[in-house]
Amino acid sequence: MPRTTPKPVVLLLSLPLLLSACAAPDALSGAAPSAPTPHGYVAGAQENPEPQTGLLTLDAATGEGQLLSLLTEETSDAGTHGPVTAAHVDGRYALLTTAAGVQVFDTGAWTVDHGEHKHYYSAPPGPVGSLAVPDAGAVAGDGKSIAVFSPSGGYASVYRHMDLDAGSMAEAFRITTSPHSGMVVPYAGHFIASVAGSSAGSSAGSSGGDPAVAGGVEVRDASDAVVLGRQDCAGLAGHARVRAGVVFACADGALLVTGEDGAFTAEKIPYLDGGAGLPPATSLGHRPGSNELAGPAGDSGIWHLDVAKRAWTYLPTPVPVVTAAAVGDGKRVLAAGVDGSLLTLSPATGEVTARAALLPPGSAHRPQLRIDTSRAYVSDPVRSVVHEVDYADGLRVARTFDVPAADFLLETGL
Template identity: 40%
Template sequence: MIDLRKTSTAAIVAACLLASGCSGGKKPKPAGEQTKEPVPHGYVEGAQEAAEQQPRLVMADAATGTVRVLDLTTRAVTPLRRVGPVKGITTDGRFAYLTTGTGAEIVDSGVWMVDHGDHVHYYRAPIRPAGAVSGPGPVRAHADPGITALSFGDGSVRLFDREALEKAHPGPGRALPGITGPVVPYKEHLVVSGGAARDRIEIRDRAGGLVASPGETCPEPRGTALTRRGVVLGCADGALLVGESGGTFSARKIPYGAPVAPAERAAEFRHRPGSTTLTAEAGPAAAWVLDVAKRTWKRIETGPVAAVNTAGEGTPLLALGTDGSLNAYDLATGKRTARTPLLPPIADGPAPVIEVNTSRAYVNDPAGRKVHEIDFNDRLRRARTFSLDFTPAYMVETGR
């Protein structure tokens, strides 16, 4: 039995504070006014937090509009309603946007991550349709925790509230007048290209007001990527890296180093989200590797190529040839290190893609109605193959 006579005065005071709120002579609040329990760090209502990434693949049949979501952890395939002919697909990490004849159908893949810099939270939630938006395709998406910026085929851009998207009520969005290029939410601001000064990048606030215009130019901006070093934009003469430190935005040019024909420019970057190693097709028979940290470009001769990607430093460049073979190239030397037959020769129609995470790559096989999981650290070993009941012409990976 506890001897209360030996209980310290400090313990009694602590008990008093915890039980009755007697500090400083303040009276306890009535029952209806009690302070709510603090929300645990990382809690998201309606979602389950996970210990590791929860990747899913959102896939669509171009002709029929069939949409399926493949959970790579459980192998479960979730069917969603058909959306009509699909002309493209993009993602902001959680939501997939399927370009149709009238705009974009939105799919909430139910998996995402929140990066706090020193740690990351991973979440799972139900898969469901999340509404639709109107506008000419193709549609491109960039997002941060607060807003999503959708760029449309006519160059217009609209901003959508993230909470509204999560409730499956995107609304019409808010237009950014006068913008004809990509817009990337970054550090609670907007990195804007194609504004009033066509070759200059602008930093705007969330209302669209001009905050800064870094001195470096980016002629003919095409292609964007968000990395841990900042926002990368493809330019006619190379790339522009836009970063922020202490509230001040800066821009640094990463030049090609030699003239590059327009058809061989990096027009669309592919990479593992957050990685500072980017890839892009360099015309029909080569690939670019852009090391953002070292600010260098490397051109790797791949032969006729349909898709490229990489998981980043220490992993190979992955190149899918038009003959259907998957190839691995050393990022430093440019030499091919592995090759495996994977798909039949790639004919007309949407080209397959390579999606990557830290240890696996995923290649959609429209002709075979499959998705192949590749261990790129084991000489392109085929780790798993997922057979499907439709043609996965379009595919994106979410949960990151």
């Protein structure tokens, strides 16, 4: 009688062959399996255990820049870009407005925020190229797209970070409104576009006002279709991205635009008592990622906005201030006075809780103020220095950096 092997043994003997057939090539060769690509990864970048924060300072007249690492204090040349009229940072990229368009400089450091965790990346810094937008005006970005508005053209050219990462300077598409002094702000996969102050040349009704300036906003998708119709914001003068959404400064308060899953809403946050005859805030300074904003209220004080509470507070100051920003901890608003002092004010009581003589008096050379989770950075254009201030320790100056020029100041790596 022929001998047969029981079926269970056949299966066991065959199992190594089956496993070998299903194994990945790395397993067969003995090599370690490939690691999954981390979120936010860009080819050529290095992931780090902590944010690679730094300061980019610029000379307004020449565009000469310098990068300074806040971790090592090492400096590197950041190129010369020609006369610069405005400077912004969006993720890894510094965006420098010049007569030739918007010069893009890779700062070599950025953070990818996934809510419950963050990734910190670095790469060699260097110039990327120019975004050739005629009559380039307001620039805004959300870390994924950058919109450069042309006031005379009445449109914004949109550029994607993924294209810039790959070295392409090509315009992805346009968001078109009408010629006016306006802006387009990328947000939640869509674009908040300003519309002119009257129906003349506007595609979205009328609320009166000067057609040469922005009088409201509407939300568009990437095909330039309107998703949320016109929301009035007379005297629109600036915007800030907060945790709750995007806030626009209006003559009568603020307009908060929020969005989720392609659905958008807008809410007006009026000044208390109609502003009580005080000048509106035309700039909204804050710590990135917070829900508090602040800006000068003319020469008499500061407007503070708690977005979460939908509430404005007026904070009188002992001297006129030239710039202000909220720390976002519910305890502090920082401001630079015309007398050269740096002030801390309590948004709850209006009390000046700290004051330090830091800058030369006068407002001809306005300082710039940048705030992160532990420090504030205050530029001194007259002396070409930047002060690192511990705002939780009575405005103690922790470090002072000598720089070639400090007309513009950006904190990088956030």
